[in-house]
Amino acid sequence: MRRLYSLIIAAAACVAAMAITPQEKIAARLQHSASNHCIYPEDNLPQLSPAPAGYEAFYIDHYGRHGSRWLSRASAYQRPVDVLRKAHHDGVLTEQGERLLTTLQNVLAASTNRAGELSDKGAEQHQHIAERMFKNFPTVFAGDAVIDARSTVVIRCILSMQNATTTLRSLNPNLRITTDASYHDMYYMGYGHGEDTLANKVSARTKLISDSLYAAHVQPERFIKQIYTHPDHLDLSAAQRLMRDIFDIAGSLQGHHAFDNLDLFHLFTGDEIFEMWRLKNIEWYLYRANSQASDNRMPFAARALALDMVEKADAAIAAGKRGADLRFGHESVVLPLACLLEIDNINLSTSDLDNLHNEWQSYDIIPKACNIQMVFYRNAAGDILVKALYNEHEAQLPVETDMAPYYHWNDLKAYYKKKLATPIDWDK
Amino acid sequence: MRRLYSLIIAAAACVAAMAITPQEKIAARLQHSASNHCIYPEDNLPQLSPAPAGYEAFYIDHYGRHGSRWLSRASAYQRPVDVLRKAHHDGVLTEQGERLLTTLQNVLAASTNRAGELSDKGAEQHQHIAERMFKNFPTVFAGDAVIDARSTVVIRCILSMQNATTTLRSLNPNLRITTDASYHDMYYMGYGHGEDTLANKVSARTKLISDSLYAAHVQPERFIKQIYTHPDHLDLSAAQRLMRDIFDIAGSLQGHHAFDNLDLFHLFTGDEIFEMWRLKNIEWYLYRANSQASDNRMPFAARALALDMVEKADAAIAAGKRGADLRFGHESVVLPLACLLEIDNINLSTSDLDNLHNEWQSYDIIPKACNIQMVFYRNAAGDILVKALYNEHEAQLPVETDMAPYYHWNDLKAYYKKKLATPIDWDK
Numbered sequence: 001m002r003r004l005y006s007l008i009i010a011a012a013a014c015v016a017a018m019a020i021t022p023q024e025k026i027a028a029r030l031q032h033s034a035s036n037h038c039i040y041p042e043d044n045l046p047q048l049s050p051a052p053a054g055y056e057a058f059y060i061d062h063y064g065r066h067g068s069r070w071l072s073r074a075s076a077y078q079r080p081v082d083v084l085r086k087a088h089h090d091g092v093l094t095e096q097g098e099r100l101l102t103t104l105q106n107v108l109a110a111s112t113n114r115a116g117e118l119s120d121k122g123a124e125q126h127q128h129i130a131e132r133m134f135k136n137f138p139t140v141f142a143g144d145a146v147i148d149a150r151s152t153v154v155i156r157c158i159l160s161m162q163n164a165t166t167t168l169r170s171l172n173p174n175l176r177i178t179t180d181a182s183y184h185d186m187y188y189m190g191y192g193h194g195e196d197t198l199a200n201k202v203s204a205r206t207k208l209i210s211d212s213l214y215a216a217h218v219q220p221e222r223f224i225k226q227i228y229t230h231p232d233h234l235d236l237s238a239a240q241r242l243m244r245d246i247f248d249i250a251g252s253l254q255g256h257h258a259f260d261n262l263d264l265f266h267l268f269t270g271d272e273i274f275e276m277w278r279l280k281n282i283e284w285y286l287y288r289a290n291s292q293a294s295d296n297r298m299p300f301a302a303r304a305l306a307l308d309m310v311e312k313a314d315a316a317i318a319a320g321k322r323g324a325d326l327r328f329g330h331e332s333v334v335l336p337l338a339c340l341l342e343i344d345n346i347n348l349s350t351s352d353l354d355n356l357h358n359e360w361q362s363y364d365i366i367p368k369a370c371n372i373q374m375v376f377y378r379n380a381a382g383d384i385l386v387k388a389l390y391n392e393h394e395a396q397l398p399v400e401t402d403m404a405p406y407y408h409w410n411d412l413k414a415y416y417k418k419k420l421a422t423p424i425d426w427d428k
Numbered sequence: 429m430r431r432l433y434s435l436i437i438a439a440a441a442c443v444a445a446m447a448i449t450p451q452e453k454i455a456a457r458l459q460h461s462a463s464n465h466c467i468y469p470e471d472n473l474p475q476l477s478p479a480p481a482g483y484e485a486f487y488i489d490h491y492g493r494h495g496s497r498w499l500s501r502a503s504a505y506q507r508p509v510d511v512l513r514k515a516h517h518d519g520v521l522t523e524q525g526e527r528l529l530t531t532l533q534n535v536l537a538a539s540t541n542r543a544g545e546l547s548d549k550g551a552e553q554h555q556h557i558a559e560r561m562f563k564n565f566p567t568v569f570a571g572d573a574v575i576d577a578r579s580t581v582v583i584r585c586i587l588s589m590q591n592a593t594t595t596l597r598s599l600n601p602n603l604r605i606t607t608d609a610s611y612h613d614m615y616y617m618g619y620g621h622g623e624d625t626l627a628n629k630v631s632a633r634t635k636l637i638s639d640s641l642y643a644a645h646v647q648p649e650r651f652i653k654q655i656y657t658h659p660d661h662l663d664l665s666a667a668q669r670l671m672r673d674i675f676d677i678a679g680s681l682q683g684h685h686a687f688d689n690l691d692l693f694h695l696f697t698g699d700e701i702f703e704m705w706r707l708k709n710i711e712w713y714l715y716r717a718n719s720q721a722s723d724n725r726m727p728f729a730a731r732a733l734a735l736d737m738v739e740k741a742d743a744a745i746a747a748g749k750r751g752a753d754l755r756f757g758h759e760s761v762v763l764p765l766a767c768l769l770e771i772d773n774i775n776l777s778t779s780d781l782d783n784l785h786n787e788w789q790s791y792d793i794i795p796k797a798c799n800i801q802m803v804f805y806r807n808a809a810g811d812i813l814v815k816a817l818y819n820e821h822e823a824q825l826p827v828e829t830d831m832a833p834y835y836h837w838n839d840l841k842a843y844y845k846k847k848l849a850t851p852i853d854w855d856k
Binding site: 159178 | 540545590594595597601605607608610614
């Protein structure tokens with residue numbers, strides 16, 4: 001009966017997913033076009049299936065991205081302002097262009113000394129995720145459960161951890177929580193200190209592909225004409241850069257309460273918005289997912305993290321631990337990790353970039369605060385099951401099971417351990 | 429009656445303070461010689477005086493240093509190991525020298541990728557301080573009181589904030605807590621982004637004084653002889669450096685549970701320990717306190733912070749706020765701030781460095797997690813009183829009062845505002 005129930009849920013989800021195209025999804029809410037700048041999708045989260053009879057959740061193995069933030073680099077706000085200020089000085093802005101300059105100057109001023117920092121909504125996202133985690137799995141957070149929280153050394157991640165753990169503490173003051181953010185853990189927690197550094201050579205090559213796609217497909221003529229009285233003030237490359245910069249800011253505004261009533265998407269047509277998203281979708285796929293352009297190597301950038309998750313889960317099982325290992329980091333880590341763990345279809349391998357958007361959508365995969373929760377259950381006999389949540393949706397894992405969405409840990413672990421031992425030649 | 433009680437307490441504290449010399453204090457617990465590496469002194473904290481009749485505490489204006497940490501630079505652990513390894517290779521270490529090398533190598537290994545990071549004891553110090561703050565002033569943290577916590581962008585400070593706020597949340601889950609660690613606030617929160625940068629020229633000059641005192645007074649001959657079979661393997665300057673490096677590590681070990689049973693002070697005589705402390709005491713006094721060598725300018729390095737405290741207190745009073753502004757930073761900020769606010773005798777101005785240790789003791793002033801709590805009280809008529817705690821001891825402030833340790837906020841504010849408007853010529 002439960003199996004049937006799960007199948008019906010899964011089938012309904014498939015139908016729902018199939019029923020809406022990326023074009024429709026973005027048209028319905030333009031903010032979906034922002035790829036990795038999308039706010040965390042926490043409305044209409046699905047009901048989770050109940051624990052199998054006789055099993056109780058006792059441990060969560062987690063990795064999550066920081067919440068919404070300011071754009072990473074101050075130049076992302078500064079550069080388009082500089083371009084439009086010059087145009088203003090040269091007297092070539094339309095009335096709409098002048099208004100845009102004023103708006104962008106206001107955003108720039110608000111962003112001063114904030115580049116890359118967690119936003120107010122970003123803090124709330126982690127409060128909400130932690131609260132739902134607690135309420136979804138009360139047995140994990142019961143009594144004096146042990147919560148070991150780690151963050152990369154990047155401040156927006158540390159503050160995300162802060163918001164999550166403070167929330168958990170308020171729900172159960174007896175939790176034993178430790179927190180850390182250390183270079184000591186960076187070889188598996190983040191990027192720039194482990195096997196991922198070897199992958200940088202590969203992503204430098206795939207970046208040439210996405211750069212060439214932007215150059216070939218971004219059509220800025222109409223966009224520029226509404227801003228410039230003399231569109232030839234900018235050459236094609238500068239016009240593309242300006243259009244992309246303003247599109248990035250437009251998509252990022254959703255991360256701040258202060259900008260809830262500020263819209264920059266009105267400068268773009270629906271087709272332009274879709275095309276800009278489609279290109280960014282390809283860029284992210286090539287950068288950190290399982291693309292054939294990278295010889296399917298990129299997921300292994302998260303190998304040390306996947307190993308850490310397997311080992312900490314095994315240690316928790318062996319120790320009879322109740323609690324969680326919580327890790328706070330980046331989408332550029334969540335993405336290869338989700339590929340490596342073969343969660344849902346995130347690990348898609350294709351060379352057909354023209355059709356990618358129909359198969360793989362960044363807004364569902366790498367929004368702010370995207371996260372993986374591996375939830376462990378045991379029964380009185382000590383049998384261990386695991387269920388994976390991706391952004392709090394029950395997810396499919398790469399081994400057979402007779403009780404989806406629950407998987408037998410020993411099967412899954414054997415699969416992962418074998419896969420994680422795969423040698424990768426990063427030099428070819 | 430209450431006045432009399434306060435006077436008796438104050439007098440008793442004076443007598444107690446006078447009764448013990450720095451020599452005796454350090455001899456009784458060698459760890460006191462570690463100056464800014466001393467653990468937070470939280471044993472035997474004094475009972476606080478009760479609120480004046482009719483007044484209730486409603487707001488705390490705070491700045492606190494991060495808790496115990498690893499030494500700031502990896503070189504602090506690496507450099508003495510390199511020196512002793514070379515001596516080992518050259519076959520000039522005594523048996524005691526060989527044992528020391530092994531010990532220092534173990535400490536170095538434990539410190540790898542941890543330089544500057546908060547330690548386990550550092551986290552606990554902030555949990556304890558927050559818990560006592562909550563219990564000392566329950567009316568400040570009642571109901572849905574608003575806690576605005578800010579940290580410098582340095583991770584050990586952010587994690588100190590994390591430990592403090594998570595503790596407060598567990599004591600009252602309804603607290604409205606926001607946290608931030610932003611370059612946006614660095615001009616007043618820390619160093620390197622505000623008026624303090626102008627002060628760097630001054631401290632560069634006073635450093636020449638402390639450097640010359642170390643060169644003149646550190647006597648490494650006996651110390652080196654126990655480590656080297658051929659003491660002339662090192663010239664005087666290198667021997668002084670090694671002795672100072674090992675003394676720093678010896679003093680820093682108290683910040684880690686893992687080193688509770690590891691002692692390096694046995695390598696120093698009592699006189700050497702006292703002298704090393706005395707020199708470091710002078711160094712800190714010259715670096716950030718109100719020394720005549722800096723023309724008494726250094727306290728003004730914390731001017732923006734003091735102004736922020738005055739302004740946030742006034743805003744809290746005006747808004748009828750219940751709660752706290754908590755700030756987490758560094759001893760190099762706490763010290764000039766305490767001088768600027770003229771808390772107790774920290775603002776001592778002297779040119780007599782030979783006698784400084786009898787008047788001014790770093791172990792009481794800048795231990796790990798040293799902190800200032802300005803606690804605000806009001807009565808039904810809206811009259812505002814303030815009490816200052818320095819490291820949780822009731823402190824003297826620089827205006828007259830008829831009800832010490834409580835001061836009339838309007839008097840204190842007027843005094844501070846006038847003082848904070850003092851122009852400082854940082855260029856002379």
